[in-house]
Amino acid sequence: MTKLCIILGDQLSETLSALSEINRHDDVVLMCEVKEEATYVSHHPKKIAFLFSAMRHFAQTLREKGYCVRYIKFDNPHNQGSLTKELIRAVEEIKPSAIILTEPGEWRVLKMFEELKKKLTVPLTIYEDNRFLCTTNEFKHWAEGKKQLRMEFFYRMMRQKHRILIDNHGKPIGGSWNYDAQNRNHAKHIHAFPERLEYPEDRITAEVISLVATHFSRHFGHLRPFTLAVTRQQALSEANYFIENCLVSFGDYQDAMLTNETTLYHSKLSFYLNAGLLLPKELCHMAEQAYLKQQAPLNSVEGFIRQILGWREYIRGIYWHFMPAYKEMNHFHATRDLPALFWGADTKMFCVKEVVRQTSVEAYSHHIQRLMITGNFALLAGINPQQVCDWYLAVYADAYEWVELPNTLGMALYADGGLMASKPYAASGKYIQRMSNFCKSCAYNPNDLLGEKACPFNSLYWNFLKQHEEKLKDNPRLHYAYMNWQKMDPDKKEGIHNKVQEVFAYLDSGRL
Ligand code: FAD
Numbered sequence: 001m002t003k004l005c006i007i008l009g010d011q012l013s014e015t016l017s018a019l020s021e022i023n024r025h026d027d028v029v030l031m032c033e034v035k036e037e038a039t040y041v042s043h044h045p046k047k048i049a050f051l052f053s054a055m056r057h058f059a060q061t062l063r064e065k066g067y068c069v070r071y072i073k074f075d076n077p078h079n080q081g082s083l084t085k086e087l088i089r090a091v092e093e094i095k096p097s098a099i100i101l102t103e104p105g106e107w108r109v110l111k112m113f114e115e116l117k118k119k120l121t122v123p124l125t126i127y128e129d130n131r132f133l134c135t136t137n138e139f140k141h142w143a144e145g146k147k148q149l150r151m152e153f154f155y156r157m158m159r160q161k162h163r164i165l166i167d168n169h170g171k172p173i174g175g176s177w178n179y180d181a182q183n184r185n186h187a188k189h190i191h192a193f194p195e196r197l198e199y200p201e202d203r204i205t206a207e208v209i210s211l212v213a214t215h216f217s218r219h220f221g222h223l224r225p226f227t228l229a230v231t232r233q234q235a236l237s238e239a240n241y242f243i244e245n246c247l248v249s250f251g252d253y254q255d256a257m258l259t260n261e262t263t264l265y266h267s268k269l270s271f272y273l274n275a276g277l278l279l280p281k282e283l284c285h286m287a288e289q290a291y292l293k294q295q296a297p298l299n300s301v302e303g304f305i306r307q308i309l310g311w312r313e314y315i316r317g318i319y320w321h322f323m324p325a326y327k328e329m330n331h332f333h334a335t336r337d338l339p340a341l342f343w344g345a346d347t348k349m350f351c352v353k354e355v356v357r358q359t360s361v362e363a364y365s366h367h368i369q370r371l372m373i374t375g376n377f378a379l380l381a382g383i384n385p386q387q388v389c390d391w392y393l394a395v396y397a398d399a400y401e402w403v404e405l406p407n408t409l410g411m412a413l414y415a416d417g418g419l420m421a422s423k424p425y426a427a428s429g430k431y432i433q434r435m436s437n438f439c440k441s442c443a444y445n446p447n448d449l450l451g452e453k454a455c456p457f458n459s460l461y462w463n464f465l466k467q468h469e470e471k472l473k474d475n476p477r478l479h480y481a482y483m484n485w486q487k488m489d490p491d492k493k494e495g496i497h498n499k500v501q502e503v504f505a506y507l508d509s510g511r512l
């Protein structure tokens with residue numbers, strides 16, 4: 001009575017619920033590299049190489065531990081090209097008595113398996129994903145009856161529930177729940193950041209890199225250099241290295257951006273967390289221990305824990321709470337096509353060019369770059385949310401729809417009309433000038449609104465406020481912005497109107 005357990009590419013955890021339901025000596029684990037998953041958006045080649053290599057290493061670890069693994073490589077001539085077709089083929093060959101799966105991270109994939117379940121004669125059981133700290137039902141329960149689903153209150157509930165950075169009286173350690181106000185320094189004066197670990201290609205990774213070079217050379221982004229961790233052990237080294245060398249300054253410079261410096265003090269652990277090589281709970285405990293041992297200050301430790309225990313879990317809750325309608329939302333009716341500069345076409349806007357360059361090289365950029373450069377530009381320029389989401393889903397190696405969609409559609413584009421964010425993250429060039437050194441290298445001037453060299457973010461910002469005045473003017477967090485807009489001289493308003501036409505004309509003709 002063999003059971004068949006399918007493990008998806010982002011389920012690479014030995015503690016996965018589905019794995020604990022099978023007997024390693026009698027049952028079979030199925031893993032497959034399939035065209036449908038590798039091409040439903042044109043994923044960055046580094047992302048595909050990372051995932052395939054991590055999947056192959058995980059399969060090897062399972063085999064070493066006595067599991068029987070049926071692993072279908074991408075170039076296997078019998079490969080049927082989709083997860084469900086490969087599952088059907090395995091069922092026909094192995095004739096299992098039951099099929100087991102941990103719930104997929106994406107709506108699309110869950111629906112695929114639910115549809116298949118109706119057709120199969122073998123029972124298929126889907127188990128809860130035990131790697132998250134908040135189940136989808138718990139989130140639903142928390143959300144019930146609430147007018148607003150603000151992350152901050154969810155986060156406080158999670159801190160209490162998991163007793164992380166909580167004192168013996170149930171109060172937050174240090175007296176405050178949140179030290180974000182201390183985490184907004186720029187880093188223009190810092191010239192050296194901690195070196196990062198690099199992992200040499202082993203035989204498995206080299207084989208995968210060659211495969212990706214053959215099949216995905218047309219996808220945007222650099223495959224090499226490839227130095228990512230691809231095993232649990234390596235991912236743990238990354239986590240330890242971050243805690244020992246970077247966490248201390250993580251909080252202070254969380255929002256800073258610099259030319260040629262992708263990571264600063266960020267952890268760059270999202271690739272590993274989202275693929276299952278690291279677990280959120282263990283990272284929260286590691287960070288908490290660093291505070292208790294006085295290796296890192298509270299603003300950094302709390303800030304890091306908030307990202308994982310708060311934001312990451314909250315984002316997942318929002319995704320499952322509002323899907324599938326969420327994906328279609330477009331509060332501002334934004335219709336502009338994604339411009340070619342997102343795919344590396346030349347632009348004089350140095351900030352955008354630099355973030356897209358870093359993304360192309362590393363399949364990574366940090367949160368503020370995603371939110372306040374590319375995201376802010378897409379919001380102000382009125383780019384269609386679904387096209388923007390597909391871009392983010394493709395180009396970042398940590399991108400799976402459950403985490404990418406609410407971050408892009410909700411946080412960056414406010415296309416959900418404020419289900420997540422209390423106001424749109426719209427900003428002019430002045431914000432970018434304050435938080436980065438990008439403007440120093442730019443052809444445009446962040447302090448100019450209407451002149452020949454005026455930063456496009458400035459006129460786009462006022463144009464955005466004007467265009468969406470009806471929807472936004474009563475938002476208390478935009479009170480001052482609208483007060484300034486209303487006080488503005490009519491000639492200046494007309495100047496902005498004309499300038500923004502020029503900006504869009506340049507954008508459309510690839511000259512911005
Ligand atoms: P750090 O800054 O070191 O933070 C530590 C960890 O906290 C991260 O590894 C991540 O797991 C978690 N975290 C932090 N912020 C968030 C957040 N907003 N949502 C979920 N988890 C968070 N994150 C993804 O994992 N996948 C995505 O596809 C993704 N798309 C994004 C798209 C946009 C438009 C924006 C604004 C943000 C997106 N994020 C996404 C969130 C965030 O940018 C990344 O998690 C972060 O940049 C990963 O880098 P890091 O590991 O160095 O993070």
Ligand code: DLZ
Nearest residue numbers: 008009032033034037038104105106109
């Ligand atoms: C992102 C991705 C890619 C590129 N390739 C595969 C694959 O070949 N096999 C697989 O099992 N999963 C892959 N994934 C992850 C899935 O597309 C999907 O995002 C997750 O399983 C979440 O449901």
Ligand code: SF4
Nearest residue numbers: 351429432439442455
């Ligand atoms: Fe970006 Fe404007 Fe600064 Fe140029 S001047 S880097 S476009 S914010």
